[in-house]
Amino acid sequence: MTTTKPTPIATTPPTGPEFRLPDPPEDHESKVTSFLHLAANGNAHHLAMHLGNLDTTLVGGERYVVTRTTRNMAGSHYPDLVVAFDVNPAAYHARNGYVIEEQGKPPDFVLEIASPSTGHTDVDEKPANYAAQGIGEYWTFDATGEYHGVRLAGYRLVAGTYVAIDIEELPDGGLQGYSPTLNLNLRWELEQLVFYDPASDQPIATFNSERARADTAEARADNAEARADNAEARADNAESRAAAAEARAVTAEARIRELQDKLRRRND
Numbered sequence: 001m002t003t004t005k006p007t008p009i010a011t012t013p014p015t016g017p018e019f020r021l022p023d024p025p026e027d028h029e030s031k032v033t034s035f036l037h038l039a040a041n042g043n044a045h046h047l048a049m050h051l052g053n054l055d056t057t058l059v060g061g062e063r064y065v066v067t068r069t070t071r072n073m074a075g076s077h078y079p080d081l082v083v084a085f086d087v088n089p090a091a092y093h094a095r096n097g098y099v100i101e102e103q104g105k106p107p108d109f110v111l112e113i114a115s116p117s118t119g120h121t122d123v124d125e126k127p128a129n130y131a132a133q134g135i136g137e138y139w140t141f142d143a144t145g146e147y148h149g150v151r152l153a154g155y156r157l158v159a160g161t162y163v164a165i166d167i168e169e170l171p172d173g174g175l176q177g178y179s180p181t182l183n184l185n186l187r188w189e190l191e192q193l194v195f196y197d198p199a200s201d202q203p204i205a206t207f208n209s210e211r212a213r214a215d216t217a218e219a220r221a222d223n224a225e226a227r228a229d230n231a232e233a234r235a236d237n238a239e240s241r242a243a244a245a246e247a248r249a250v251t252a253e254a255r256i257r258e259l260q261d262k263l264r265r266r267n268d
Helices: 028-039 043-051 089-095 119-124 126-133 207-267
Strands: 058-060 064-066 081-084 097-099 109-113 137-141 152-158 161-164 167-169 175-179 184-189 192-197
Touching: 028 043, 028 109, 028 192, 043 058, 043 081, 043 192, 058 089, 089 097, 119 126, 126 137, 126 161, 137 175, 137 184, 152 167, 152 175, 152 184
Parallel strands: 064 097, 109 137
Antiparallel strands: 058 081, 081 109, 137 152, 152 161, 167 175, 175 184, 184 192
């Protein structure tokens, strides 16, 4: 009697251009807080525009970050914000997530926004997992401080371990920490996350600031045009006055000649 061994189940990770990581599970609370601080106010878009090089700089989020292609998401996380330089953003979108082996490096920066359902894992689980993946910076933001215990925190990977980044309290009550990876200051400001350019100490360009700048530029252009029109009007007035003065001079000269002729005739 012969027996046959069962065919082993393939354990090779799925590959190929058609493979996509699964979507993260639906988490209404998490999505709402992420949306409020990264999407609704345009933060993610503004950050991408500020960093530039969109062909090689990835600004994404709410997709799994995994070491290799796999269908087993146990222990994997999907940061609210991911930034990676010198990578292939198209591959990230095609895979529906960040595959470290495929990109050739871990993300450079991740950030988690606190929510009631994820606050404890942001603090207790994710730091060790992200450090193990080699992610260079890990930041957390909590509008109220209720779920993380702190409102703003940042960590820099040093020899495989996260070391806290200094967070300073500003005179206006805001909190600020510097991200060497982004070369930006992250601020907790009136329960909002704001990215500041340390060179100008101003927020990075946003829809509103660009619109205000355009409005200001238009107003300056209108003022310049009005000043030019006024100057032209003054020039026209000066020209008219000069022409009138010249006409009076000609009239006076003619009158003088007329009087001189009368005197000569009288003397003759």
